[in-house]
Amino acid sequence: MDFRLTEEQQMLQETAARLVRSEYTFEQRERYRESEPGFSKAFWKQLSELGLTAVPFSEAFGGFDGSGVETQVVMTELGRGLCLEPYMQSVILAGGLIDQLGSDHQKQTLLTGIASGEFIAAVGLQEPQSHYNLDDVETRAERLENGYRLNGRKAVVIGGHQAVKLIISARTSGEASDAAGISLFVVDADADGVERQIYPTVDGLKGCDVFLRNVTVPKEALLGTLDEASPAIHYQAGRAMAALCAEAVGAMEEAVKLTLDYLKTRKQFGVPIGKFQVLQHRMVDMSSELEQARSMATLAASVADDGDSVARQRVLSAAKHVIGRSGQYVAEQAIQLHGGIGMTWEYSLAHYAKRLIMINHQLGDDDHHLEVFSGLMETA
Structure with missing residues (x-):
């Protein structure tokens, strides 16, 4: 299977990455977080103007017929910037439920509003x-x-x-x-x-x-x-889990990068602490967890929009388990390698660590999905 992004997917990734880099420095994020909405309405407007809020929807409702892979691309970049906007909740989960269950009138009135960024659901x-x-x-x-x-x-x-x-x-x-x-x-x-x-x-x-x-x-x-809403709720929760996995990978990539940069600059006994072999080994372990998480997020994205099946749920639960565990490991190791500064509110790493821990707990933590996966293996 070819997991390389198509030219269109690469363009989507570059668009999302440029927007996040320009509008979501850590200092800007803190201002958004402290504001009354708790996120940037101007950034949400930019997401909609660039068509990013319309990615997973049909062209009939102003969308681009995007798949789980296109959603993964956007969510990874939002995770990299620790973006506060409720993209997953409004576009993926609410939009997905309306798209799956809604009448023609509901889709026309609600999906077009969500896709255009006119309102948040x-x-x-x-x-x-x-x-x-x-x-x-x-x-x-x-x-x-x-x-x-x-x-x-x-x-x-x-x-x-x-x-x-x-x-x-x-x-x-x-x-x-x-x-x-x-x-x-x-x-x-x-x-x-x-x-x-x-x-x-x-x-x-x-x-x-x-x-x-x-x-x-x-x-x-x-x-x-x-x-009869339960099957649709569980199906769309699976799509949301795949999106969370993608967001976690973006956050993990930044946490690993911050840690590596710190090891190269922080000196002890006259040399960068990255020269110490034991810290190099821990950095390798973090990178290995990141690579495993990246692979599982790609696998989850590839099945997110498949028809409901035991095989699909097994993949999604496996991905949520692995990425939940890997994200927590990366967060803990990054803080350990940084020392005290890794826990300070003024330094971005602490916020990446908190987000990774909470992603693990959204829609089922790693222990929960290990149990789900085990149960599905017994019925396979």
């Missing part, structure tokens, strides 16, 4: 008790004559504080943790009864818990078929 799938189980849904949607009434709470909705639309999973039948009986609804973020409790996350992003108190939505807000 966020997805509320997790709840305080769910712990990686996307079928553990206690939020309820009660059927009314002309719509539905939603009550419940969604946890850690990244980008939800700036979202115009929220994609909310709610139970319309069955008991908590049943795969059957889950439905998806498109909810206006400023609808009556929607409350957002906003907070910063450890890796510099902004998230919120969404409280739904007797939120009434019309029947047209239902996304897909009643009670």
Whole structure:
């Protein structure tokens, strides 16, 4: 299999890389992080003007029919810059759910808005008790004559504080943790009864818990078929995992580069500490983990848009496991080799380390996906 990028993919990569280099120095990122939105709306506008928010969508909705590989290219560069914009949440996860389940009208009105960068969408799938189980849904949607009434709470909705639309999973039948009986609804973020409790996350992003108190939505807000949203949720979560793997590789590449530069410049006993063989060995180990992660991210991207299957899920869980473990290893070793400066808030490495640790915990950590992979091997 040829894993080299095509000419068009190389152009996409260069476009994303140039934009991140020019607009996302570490100092600029800190200003964005401290701002009220928690990211740069000007940068989001530039992403949309360059067509990067439209990459995975059909031409019918203003997109470029991009595959998982094109998504990987963009996410790697965003990871390299530690970009704070909710690209994965709005474009990949929310956009993917609408694209898979939405009616023609929903796609036309929602996908075109997401693809053009006109608005941000966020997805509320997790709840305080769910712990990686996307079928553990206690939020309820009660059927009314002309719509539905939603009550419940969604946890850690990244980008939800700036979202115009929220994609909310709610139970319309069955008991908590049943795969059957889950439905998806498109909810206006400023609808009556929607409350957002906003907070910063450890890796510099902004998230919120969404409280739904007797939120009434019309029947047209239902996304897909009643009670049957679980397969689509898991499928799109797989695409999001592949995107997170790509982002992690970009962050790991920068962490390794920062560490290597530090070993070449920091002196002890009159020589750069990179001359010490034991530190050279640790640097080689970090580079080996990075190469393994890069290969697994490419493999995940190549199957992300395949049809739902056990084989696809095995690859995605294997990639999330390997990259979660590798990212944590690179973060820990980079801090160890830097010493105290590696933990200071004013130095970018600490932020790369925090992001890598949190990527490991999004949509299932390395232990969770090792268990998933093992279970799928037994059924193969």
